[in-house]
Amino acid sequence: MTVGIEYYVLLSLALFCIGLFGVLTRRNALMFLMSVELMLNAANINLIAFAFYHGNLTGQVFALFTMALAAAEVAVGLGIILVLYRNFRDVDVTVPSEMRW
Amino acid sequence: MMIETILAVTFAGALLTFLAPNRIAGKLAFAISLIPAGLSLWLFTAFDGSGNALLEGGELAFENRTTWIELGAYEISWYVGVDGISLPLVVLTTILTTLAIMSSWTPIDIRESQFYGLVLFIEANLIGVFVALDFFMWFIFWEAVLIPMYLLIGVWGGPRRKYAAIKFFIYTNVASLVMFAAFIALVFSLDVSSFGLPEVTQAMLNGGPDAFAGVAGSTVASLVFIAMFLGFAVKVPVVPFHTWLPDAHVEAPTPASVLLAGVLLKMGTYALLRFNFTMFPDQVETYAIPIAVIAVISVIYGAMLALAQTDLKRIVAYSSVSSMGYVILGLIAYTHFGVGGATFQMVSHGLISGLMFMAVGVIYNATHTRMVTDMSGMADKMPIAVGILIAGAFGYMGLPLMSGFAAEYFIFFGAFGSEVLSYAPVFTALAMFGIVIVAGYLLFAMQRTLFGPYRLETDYEVGRAPLHDIAPMFVLLGLIIALGVAPELIFDMILDAVDPILEFGGEA
Amino acid sequence: METAFELAPAIVLLPLAAFVVALLFGNYMPKKGALAGIVATAGSLLLSLYVMAAVATGGQHQETYFTWAAGDAVSETGVPTIEFTFGTLLDPLSALMLVIVSLIAFLVHVFSLGYMNDEGETGLPRYYAELGLFTFSMLAFVIADNLLMAFMFFELVGLCSYLLIGFWFRTESAPSAAKKAFLVTRFGDYFFLLGVVAIGATFGTLAFQGDGSFVAAAGEAIDNGETLFGFGAETWVTITGLLVLGGVIGKSAQFPLHTWLPDAMEGPTTVSALIHAATMVAAGVYLVARMFGYYALSPTALGIIAFVGGFTALFAATMGVVKDDIKQVLAYSTISQYGYMMLGLGVGGYVAGVFHLMNHAFFKALLFLGAGAVIVLMHHEQDMWKMGGLKDKAPIVYYTFLAGALALAGIVPFSGFWSKDEILFDAIIVGLNEPIFLAAYAMGLLAVFFTGFYTFRMVFLTFHGEPRSDAARDPHPVSWNIKFPLLTLGVLALVAGIANLAPVYKLTGLEITYLEFWLDGQYGGYADLTYSAYGDTVPFGTDYIGSETITLLIAAGLGLGLAVGGAVFAMVLYNVPEPEPHTENLGSARTVLRSNYYQDEYQVWLAENLTLPLARAADRFDQTVIDGVVNGVSSVSLFGSGRMKRLQTGVVTNYAALLIVGFIVLLVVLGVLGGWFV
């Protein structure tokens, strides 16, 4: 027996929203980054599920790409967070707010 | 190709002057400006056009047309030519610029090369405005005039120059935007495949616009007419869109004022004549009364404002508003003498206001004040300059045998017998009262500043003005009197170009 | 004969040349340009006489020199086009006026040698240039063959008077007076110009003479009972006629626009002479005479002219009574005398009006030049109370001045008597037919008494009695260039009456009313511009007390009697060694008269307490409301901008939140529109 596609979608949607919630509430840059990763993976779940559903592999392949890019993104992100810490002695994303208006 | 030559020479001259060292910039610019002046005079003598540039049967002089950009269904072209309306204005522009340059040798003492470069740049674009027969060419020149004028006022102007410059720039630009949008909408609702003004005009006259975006054709025409009128009204300017003018004039350096009052204001009235009053005969009839009211208000209200001023330049500035009111009256009269007189007034007022600003400028150079209250008895110290100022003032008052009278008489005569405008005699009588008020404030101002025992509040030694300040004014005075004694010099060609407008417009 | 007419333009252009010469080279010339002026005006005079002779031998001439402007303009009467031209119209009237103007101008130039040069004035080239321009403008106005040309030079005359009245521009008063003169007359000219425009737009022509003239067209229109600009033809003629009359009232200093003239005394006395006798002020009346045919079409217009004239005559005369400044007295006398001319023309007395115009030109020029002489004698003292006893010291001045005075007062046989008497006669006979005109007549008649009085008050105070100041005790000598003009004019003042001895003719039947014949075109002239032609049009009938002769005698008797009465009264009061300022006894009436019935006051009030505040209010409105709106727009958008950029708080979490919110809003909007949530 197979699980209906809608459950996958709901799962990914839930994951996406959790990630979104994290983005909006967490002030720590790393947590922010992780939340984004959650959202990306929510997309991956979708892709794989739909690939299965549509019976073609495009989605699964794309999911692989997404993971790779996510990794790259994290790498750049961590780099930026490092210099952030070096300059602001903190990784709180709300601290750097000199430029506004 | 003659027109292209003039434009090219002037633009090149502007660039050259911009790069020239400050020392020689003034003289160089003057020398250069003699070329377009000479060439335009040659145009004037060689002119063989007939009829109106925009209307059937109009034969243009020095016409030239080549496609520029083809855009889907529409064609934008380089299209120049002159008729009896634009040619006098071209000559006015070139001559006035030459004289303005000479008159700025004394007052302009910083960043000369930039100054004269910009002046020549303005001249080129002004010529372009008057010779362009494709909407886009016309609009590009029209807008390109504003930038250098903005800088002229802003850099070389008086104490409040920044405010005045930005106000002038934004105000007139916004107006152009409105007008531009309206015209584009019009073209889309017409069945034409070109932005050539003649094509658009003819399309307007046979049939007019179709419905556009669910708006009926006639409504489109009316809306466009109103929008364009407002757009040009700012430039003219007519009350209540005039407030940028006094500020700009008062702050602008003398030569800028000369060009501003002399030619830039004429752009507005010229455009009104070319667009609103050539393309929209029906709307002209419909909105005759409101426009006439605006005209009368401009005349009287402007004159009243001038009466209240104590700054000589402000006085002349407001009286320009008043004089432009006459032009509107002449246009809306929609008779040969009315429209022809309006065109004549454009030239005449260009010369006279130019003269007045130069004279005031000369006095300012010597006294460093323009306040009526700060001086008296100037006639004692600088008799020649004052003499010319008096002459100019009487020209402004419409003294017979000077161009001002001819213009005003034509306008009044044309307006009185207007058939498009109901109650024409009443409007004429009301507007005509301006000639009394103008005499009032000019005579008051002259009595206080020029006559009586000599007195000057600012501590400057007033001596006679140098020749190169006086000479341009003599030239202008000569032209003013020449046109006053023999208006036919240009009035014939003007009427020749005006006639088709009324014919096609159906002089009701 | 033709040559005379071909030379006519030279009459006008000579003074213009003098203007140019004096302006450019005056400083380098002996007499600072005076000679140029004298030569030019002398030339004009000779040519004018030549033209007069030509007309006298049956010639008349109308020629268009060049077209000022022409174009399509459908007139109310259907003429499709109109031409504005410069041209000459030489007929008896203009020929006569040419002679008068050029003669007076010539004499004034000569007199100026003594009055200006010898007194070491500065700025003489300017003076003579302006005199030349003045003469030029007036002559051109006189020969004008159409209304527009007339208006143009009418205006130029105004300009010249402005320049000359303000000749001494370093003083406070002269420029102010000049300004006033120009403004007030300009106010009149506003109506004139409106009239010109209206007539042009109505009839499509502005010519004075011929079938193509607006007079003829108007006549036709009235006959055909056309409607012009929504009015009946005659009403419209009246309206336009009155509009033109506005200019006349301004220039000829008729009530209520007379206020500029007394102030105009700020100018050099020679200028006053020119202005009052032959140019500026005369221009108005001449214009009425020029287009008399047009006014003749409208009884209303004529009536108004007559009443304005009659009233002004009396009104000004009363004010003349209390003046102490010799020139002031003359000024008011001028106003009064032009009132007479208007009265004459108004009652259809075309010949009488022109006759008085001529005589007045002579004796008023004489009086002013005489006054000028007196001022020279008195070392530039003008107050009559400081004079006295000059008669023995300067007999020539005295006797010529006396001649002028007698003419002015209208004492037989001096010229003034004949013309004034004729005017009053014409007035009474019309009045007997249409009683309302009796009022105008009465005013004119009453004015005669005052005229006699103030004239001789002036004479006695100036020349008789004991000298009342050192200046009066040893006067500054005057030279030939002052005496010569005085003598010439003195003679004319005495004999000019011979030109038209209408009473004598009526009594004796001798055919000696030359001026009437002259103006009636019996020697030469255009049929439509003759006295009889006008007579046919003028709508007034006449009546007599008993017979014409009786009426004539009564009228003459009354006039003369009152004049003499006034003179005698003045003699009694003032012809004593130490005259008292008797006018003091007039009490409050005197204050009213001294302050000219507060005419200046209310006009000044109109200018300064009404117009200026109004202008300032307008200015304030402009600065606050209209400009306020303009600036308001910009400040509002800038305020909006200030709010807008606050969105950017700088905290990245807020950005994320706003971003999501915005995104969701977009999503919801589209979702609802697309109906995805169902």
Next chain:
Amino acid sequence: MIDAFTLPEWAALAPPLLLALTALVLFAYDSINPRSTNRPVLAGVAVVGALASLVTAVWFTLAGTGADGPDAGYDLWFVVGDSVTGTGAIDLFGGQLVVDQMALFFMIVVAVVTALVAVASYDYMAGHAYQAEYYSLLLLAATGMSTMAAANSLVTIFIALELASLPSYALVAILKDNRGSVEAGLKYFLIGALSSAIFVYGISLVYGATGHLQLEAIAEMIATGEADAYSGLLGLGIVMLIGGFAFKTASVPFHFWAPEAYEGAPAPIAAFLSSASKAAGFVILFRVFTTAFPLETTTAVIGLDWTIAFIILAIVTMTVGNFAAATQQNVKRMLAYSSVGHAGYALIGLAALTVDGGELVLGAAMMHLLVYGFMNTGAFLFVGLAEYWGVGRTFDAYNGLAARAPVACAALAVFMFSLAGIPPFGGFWSKYFLFTGALEAASANSALLLVAAALVVNSALSLYYYSRLVKAVWINDADPSLDRDFGGTPTGLYAAILFAAVMTVVLLPAFGPVADLAIDAASAVLVS
């Protein structure tokens, strides 16, 4: 005529490939010789690479590569595909990439901007460490953008987009010890990450709805109505895609990163992002919505005309951008907001699409992005010049600069007035064509009248702050108290600025060809 020698089809990708190659060369150089600050070589290589890419792109365009019909009949020696009939759009790798006129057009834009930026950086980055990294990152980002122009599948689009973004984050933050730069980098990165997450999720939904990622395939599924069942899913996916693009093009509400990123980043990078990156964002936006979601069929499925979304976005974006820019005190920030506003203008290109036609307005948007590539880059580079001279960042600090550098300031005036869209500069044409397009579409959908009105109002407002900058440099007098001693005249910056200025002016009279090209390109993608 010589029978033209024909290159293999993949060669059509030469422009991005050349950029990538250059990037790798620079990497290699850096790994061989780390810490090298041999600016001439590094910058030289970068410039050469960018120019090479530019030249090939231009050449292909002229050669009619990717075009079809008689337009392609240019008789050039080297061509890709057939020189006579034209090749039509060249599909590569099973339609994952496509090279057509639009692709080439935007490759040109990207290459031009890259070249300008590289030239300018020669002076600007003087004295900084990591020269080689800087240039190679620059070129990698450029590669990404250039590829975006050709991407024809959501996969390639996403990859190219990330390839463009990741180096950009690093570039913005490259001034490691400058708090501003770092803050800018952080914000840019965080918002970017968030947006790309949304974007990918959108992709996944579209994939779910259609089962395809290749654009034509998606279009086909929609057309054949097999996606009807998932209208909500598809709609949601489309909106999320819009979100991703909105981030790249700095459109509201995804624009928040832009002001800070541009303000904090090194001026050349700001120029690069605001011109090239924006253009790249728009090209995929155009491609996806014209190719994958043709108006008619998509409307049938999702139940509304997606242009409405862009109408809203366009109006809001241009309004927010211009209003926020009006009262800025910091010049760079003003330019940043103005670039948001311009994104709003360019959005009209999609907002005014109609079922039948719209190539005019789409072409207009493309022209605008090209002209913008010159005038906006120039403006930012002028700011770079000012920073190089160490004059402050505010308007007041710019007072009286014209006295010191009239030529550069003249160029600045050109940029400002051109950005404001008034004659006689190139900006006038593109803005006018956008306006025209809006009006034309208005006859079909009168909501466009609103857009046109908004365009007019915003232009009027923008005039104010643009002329304010001109006023500062030309009219105001420098504060005499501070006597600045500027360094010399940086040739690189000057060259870049002047070139941009000249192009901005020249594009007024010479606008015809550009217009033709853009409109051809637009019509090509619209019919496909």
